[in-house]
Ligand SMILES: [Zn+2]
């Protein structure tokens with residue numbers, strides 16, 4: 394069955410809704426017209442490592458274990474609303490949408506880089522069980538498919554529960570995630586990897602995961618997220 398026909402049939406039983414504003418939309422659309430135009434993109438000159446605007450670069454004060462990072466969107470308006478939806482439902486089309494944007498931006502900047510594996514930032518086992526899925530894994534799986542690269546779900550795990558990062562300052566965020574991730578059994582050929590998260594805030598989570606991967610022999614880590622806070 395053609396993809397479009399499948400979507401239309403599905404629509405009869407499960408009316409399609411915009412993942413940002415939850416208004417009903419036609420079966421073939423992913424967003425309503427208003428929300429489609431309401432994405433905020435990163436602007437200005439940015440640090441290649443932490444992806445902050447140059448004037449807010451934190452790399453001199455806090456060196457990073459990852460090599461580069463990027464996000465196609467700023468965590469505001471439509472990207473924020475869509476990512477909140479992706480936390481509550483396994484929305485494959487939405488994950489694919491973010492994956493396509495990430496890959497487009499990545500290939501534009503680093504198209505000649507050979508990635509050996511795509512690795513999602515893991516969720517604590519119980520949290521994943523509660524939620525039924527890991528939203529970063531959904532995006533990572535789509536990236537791996539588009540790039541034709543292996544998805545590795547085994548080598549990075551979250552071994553301790555983290556406190557919410559919400560009310561923590563920059564320094565506390567780094568301390569809060571310290572030691573809660575473990576890396577093991579990394580295939581020898583995994584030298585350059587893409588680490589995937591849904592949202593990048595201070596970069597503390599990415600940095601801690603990158604540190605663990607580096608300790609286990611990964612050489613270069615490109616961190617990608619659907620959206621970056623600003
Ligand atoms: Zn909408």
Ligand SMILES: [Zn+2]
Pocket residue numbers: 440441442443444445450451452453
């Ligand atoms: Zn920086």
